[in-house]
Amino acid sequence: xxxxxxxxxxxxxxxxxxxxxxxxxxxxxxxxxxxxxxxxxxxxxxxxxxxxxxxxxxxxxxxxxxxxxxxxxxxxxxxxxxxxxxxxxxxxxxxxxxxxxxxxxxxxxxxxxxxxxxxxxxxxxxxxxxxxxxxxxxxxxxxxxxxxxxxxxxxxxxxxxxxxxxxxxxxxxxxxxxxxxxxxxxxxxxxxxxxxxxxxxxxxx
Amino acid sequence: xxxxxxxxxxxxxxxxxxxxxxxxxxxxxxxxxxxxxxxxxxxxxxxxxxxxxxxxxxxxxxxxxxxxxxxxxxxxxxxxxxxxxxxxxxxxxxxxxxxxxxxxxxxxxxxxxxxxxxxxxxxxxxxxxxxxxxxxxxxxxxxxxxxxxxxxxxxxxxxxxxxxxxxxxxxxxxxxxxxxxxxxxxxxxxxxxxxxxxxxxxxxx
DNA sequence: GGATCAATCCTATAAAAGCATGATTTTTGA
DNA sequence: TCAAAAATCATGCTTTTATAGGATTGATCC
Numbered sequence: 377x378x379x380x381x382x383x384x385x386x387x388x389x390x391x392x393x394x395x396x397x398x399x400x401x402x403x404x405x406x407x408x409x410x411x412x413x414x415x416x417x418x419x420x421x422x423x424x425x426x427x428x429x430x431x432x433x434x435x436x437x438x439x440x441x442x443x444x445x446x447x448x449x450x451x452x453x454x455x456x457x458x459x460x461x462x463x464x465x466x467x468x469x470x471x472x473x474x475x476x477x478x479x480x481x482x483x484x485x486x487x488x489x490x491x492x493x494x495x496x497x498x499x500x501x502x503x504x505x506x507x508x509x510x511x512x513x514x515x516x517x518x519x520x521x522x523x524x525x526x527x528x529x530x531x532x533x534x535x536x537x538x539x540x541x542x543x544x545x546x547x548x549x550x551x552x553x554x555x556x557x558x559x560x561x562x563x564x565x566x567x568x569x570x571x572x573x574x575x576x577x578x579x580x581x
Numbered sequence: 582x583x584x585x586x587x588x589x590x591x592x593x594x595x596x597x598x599x600x601x602x603x604x605x606x607x608x609x610x611x612x613x614x615x616x617x618x619x620x621x622x623x624x625x626x627x628x629x630x631x632x633x634x635x636x637x638x639x640x641x642x643x644x645x646x647x648x649x650x651x652x653x654x655x656x657x658x659x660x661x662x663x664x665x666x667x668x669x670x671x672x673x674x675x676x677x678x679x680x681x682x683x684x685x686x687x688x689x690x691x692x693x694x695x696x697x698x699x700x701x702x703x704x705x706x707x708x709x710x711x712x713x714x715x716x717x718x719x720x721x722x723x724x725x726x727x728x729x730x731x732x733x734x735x736x737x738x739x740x741x742x743x744x745x746x747x748x749x750x751x752x753x754x755x756x757x758x759x760x761x762x763x764x765x766x767x768x769x770x771x772x773x774x775x776x777x778x779x780x781x782x783x784x785x786x
Numbered sequence: 787g788g789a790t791c792a793a794t795c796c797t798a799t800a801a802a803a804g805c806a807t808g809a810t811t812t813t814t815g816a
Numbered sequence: 817t818c819a820a821a822a823a824t825c826a827t828g829c830t831t832t833t834a835t836a837g838g839a840t841t842g843a844t845c846c
Binding site: 565 | 593773786
């Protein structure tokens with residue numbers, strides 16, 4: 377029996393690319409695709425899937441959160457993270473959330489098949505080389521940010537001041553300030569400059 | 582006659598995806614693919630191509646530089662930049678280097694065909710929505726910075742305050758502040774957050 | 787030698803951000 | 817359903833930035 381694959385990625389190119397690459401492989405069958413988390417979950421409810429390829433960046437929720445949801449609701453489904461980047465922080469968070477592996481999108485056909493084989497056999501696969509010389513400044517992991525904190529972070533990066541952010545989000549300035557202080561604490565920095573530099577380096581803004 | 586396409590991208594998935602998406606379109610023919618700039622140039626030397634899709638991120642040289650080379654050596658070839666991101670800075674640099682358009686990889690089939698049609702007709706295509714509410718920010722090019730301004734910029738990004746920078750550089754706080762204000766003016770921003778975000782985006786820090 | 791520009795310094799004010807501390811309500815997950 | 821976490825708001829104070837308006841010294845380039 378062939379391995380049943382679900383691909384979740386909002387890039388049509390990637391969907392098509394994977395399908396195309398896997399089309400002529402007998403042992404593998406792409407049984408479904410989804411471009412967002414909602415559709416992915418819905419598909420899993422009514423279909424049997426062995427391995428789900430999850431893009432890290434999805435329109436509704438992050439692949440990291442989706443991974444957690446999938447493992448919670450469908451523990452028998454194995455998950456494989458897909459990303460354009462070599463992001464050490466993402467890798468560890470996906471693994472923490474139960475992923476069986478991590479595949480960068482620049483992987484070749486061999487890598488992809490190898491990953492499927494490994495994961496299907498219950499093992500792990502990871503072809504990430506951490507080539508970028510990660511400077512000492514970067515924290516080990518991306519701090520966990522709440523929804524509101526992410527929103528505030530983005531607005532700070534856009535150059536809005538606390539009063540402007542407060543107006544935008546319909547909350548008080550002191551609340552904005554609270555979120556801001558929490559961001560500083562979570563990133564372990566002491567001012568906006570370092571915060572934005574780190575966040576930018578992690579691709580958060 | 583169909584439009585002859587060359588795709589240059591180091592992601593096999595994207596190559597396959599584009600080929601697959603364009604396979605059943607009569608007006609378009611993917612005549613070649615390359616995963617690096619050298620191969621791309623070599624291919625152009627011995628083949629006729631109407632439009633070259635260029636990935637922004639290539640292993641050897643950047644798509645931006647490749648775009649320039651292609652336009653220099655093969656002015657009749659139209660180029661279309663491909664990127665995962667909505668990066669305003671990249672867009673303008675590609676256009677400056679002669680690109681006829683810019684396509685984000687999350688584009689659907691319709692967008693891609695529309696781009697090909699537009700570009701082949703001699704027009705421009707750009708499906709980048711600068712969805713982030715980027716107010717007046719983002720200068721077209723990297724502003725010219727003096728030696729001292731660069732030093733100060735780096736120290737700001739490291740999280741030092743004006744007094745700390747002054748101490749580090751053996752100058753007065755007011756001087757540091759002057760440089761800082763000049764940085765804000767040159768980057769056309771109004772606070773540190775935007776400054777660092779832009780500088781990070783341009784690879785300055 | 788005059789113009790330009792970088793780099794240096796100054797005063798002064800207003801605005802924003804950082805820091806501490808604490809509290810209430812809502813949401814969420816086990 | 818109960819506890820934890822998130823989101824909300826507040827007060828008071830200090831430090832840092834932002835803005836405006838200069839001024840002086842060198843170096844560099846025609």
